[in-house]
Amino acid sequence: MHRVTVRPPSADAYAAAPLLNCLLREVARPMPEPGVHRLPSGRLLRVRGERRPTEPELVGGPGVESAGGSRPDRPAGPASDPAPAHPLDHPALVRLVAEELRLHTGLDNPGLPAEMLDSREVVAAVLAARVDAAAPEDPYRRSEQCLVTGHPYHPAPKARGGGPAAAWLPYAPEAYAAFPLTLLGVREDLVVEEGDVSALDALGEAPPGYRLLPAHPWQLGLLGETETLRRAFDEKRLIRLGTTTPDAWPTAAIRTVYSPARDLFLKFSLDVRITNDIRRLWAHDLRKLRRTDEAAARALPGVWLSDRGYRTAAFAFEELAVLVRDGFGGLGATPLLAAGLTEGFDGSPLAATPDPGGWWTAYLRAVVPPALTAFAEGVVLEAHAQNTLIAVDSDGTPVRALYRDAEGVKLLTDVDRPAGWERLVYTLVVNHLAETAAALAEHHPGFAPWPAVREEFARHDLPEARALLSAPTLPGKTNLLLRWTGADGADARYLPLPNPLASP
Incomplete structure (x- = not known):
């Protein structure tokens, strides 16, 4: 029997996915052809994949060489092919992003492309280190140390300050340190x-x-x-x-x-x-x-x-x-990092569950009520996937959420209520639940995760939660533009995204 060998993602693929997510969300416009987006310059960019896009290529049009260097040495396509493709490796993608952002903003930022390149080099060093390193036996540790992609909507999620790998690799969670x-x-x-x-x-x-x-x-x-x-x-x-x-x-x-x-x-x-x-x-x-x-x-x-x-x-x-x-005390269940569930690790119950509907309902019942209750009591959690742990029972079913990081918490005595709610919706729904829902649907084709999310929010007698079910958009943080324009890291800026919670 012929065996198909699936090659693991390369450093370029890992580094390209979050950068492309940012570029496509913040400055590009989708075209009718699947996977094709128009950039501010008018150039067309094609990607493959949705949750973690990769294999970027410019499709025809002027200015291809300026972003990608000389045209690749590849056979010419048929004369009838109206849109020859020009693949971009990671350095070429970084050059393209920088050119498009200069056009889009009228500003330059030579430091950010260097961070993008550093992020890719960090991924390469981590992947090399993992070849000879044994993954931890403890599932909690595996979930914390699996984030090779990292933040899926940041242009340089793995940058380490540009220092040599020898300085940071002994302390890198992704290398099982x-x-x-x-x-x-x-x-x-x-x-x-x-x-x-x-x-x-x-x-x-x-x-x-x-x-x-x-x-x-x-x-x-x-x-x-x-x-x-x-x-x-x-x-x-x-x-x-x-x-x-x-x-x-x-x-x-x-x-x-x-x-x-x-x-x-x-x-x-x-x-x-x-x-x-x-x-x-x-x-x-x-x-x-x-x-x-x-x-x-x-x-x-x-x-x-x-x-x-x-x-x-x-x-x-x-x-x-x-x-x-605090540690976990007598938790009586296995904690797992929510961000690790979306990234994926050996033994992840998100991928392994035979009942995605039941698993997802239990997940939502663990995660959503505490965040909404806290908001009702004046506490705005930074409920993103890296600040949320999910305790699961012996069958992998979620039984409790644990939240962490007081540094990211806001109090409604210090921020106005609409701004606090916007922050919670971004961290809980856009950053966290949307990513988990997409990962669950990817592992269980045909499963529709959003009806259960709507049902969970509808259970809560909170005016903002009820209004969210009819709101046309959700706030999406613009990490690429925030960094390119030199805004303070805590100065969140949002753009409207379609709301999958909204009633049909």
Whole structure:
């Protein structure tokens, strides 16, 4: 019997998919021919695939060579072929995107194309590392460390600041990393902390007059021999105390690690731009942490993973900050990262379920009510797929959602209600449920996921939820334009997308 060999996606394919998603959503117009889109320049771009488009090619028209370099060496098509295709590799796609954005916005941004190229190089390094690495046995860890594509609507979701792979690969979740944390001692009179951080003192032993402060080794490497740290070490305000045992492993968030032995999450500063922001624990976020976390915990009992406190050094407040997050306690079920379900990993119940309708209904019953209840109580979750965990039973059926990350939470006392609702709809429906629904339909052809979503929202006596069922559009965040125009990472901008929740 002839066996068909399915080749795994290449680094180009992984890197092209989210970039194409951004380009097609934000600046292109679909044409009648399936997969063909008109760009601002008038050029026609054809892609294959819908959820993760790939194989981009320019179809006829002027200006093909300017984006893709010289025409590929390929046989000429039949004389009657009106639209010869010119495939674009990843560098050519990046050049094309930059040209189209200059036309569309009138602005230039030479830094973003470099990030796009870096994102592709990160994917290539990760794929090479995974060849010889064994996938984790723990399904929760597999779900956190499977995101080779990453954010499906970001132009450079895997960029790591342009540094050499040797600097970041030992700490990359996508490469199944696990590593010890560096233990520092901070002189007691220079410790700044708030909330319950007692778990940090169990990581090791500090000498008299010092308090323990774990540090991410990549962050210490990035800080290097800065004058602040060098003087702190020289003056014994900061000392090295070895490393933790056993290892912790990085979650999908990269700078957040999980210690299974202690059932503890720790979140660090990381002076690298990842997606839209430099991932530092900023002072203004830390200072409002307790208020935000306490509000989320009140609104989401049993569903919220509390960011219970932070500790840092007064002389390096943001650089050395560490945030302590609750573990799972006696969950009695297997947590899985929602974003991992859409990306796909070995053993994913989304793909394996024999009953996609029942599985999806259980998923929605776990995810939607807490987010809407929290909103009704004045708490706006950042309910995107990377901040949501789904606990499943032994059959893989969802039984509970867990939400995390107080840094992304907004309170309706601080933002107006329409803006808060727009943010929740984007993170919960567009970023999260739409992606999960598309993945489920892809794995179970013929399954229609949106009627169940409409039914779930209709169950809730919330004016905004009822209005959503007749709204013509949903807000889609414009990450490509946001980055190209140099907007602040937290300054979300949206464009209208067709609303699949709307009544037929």
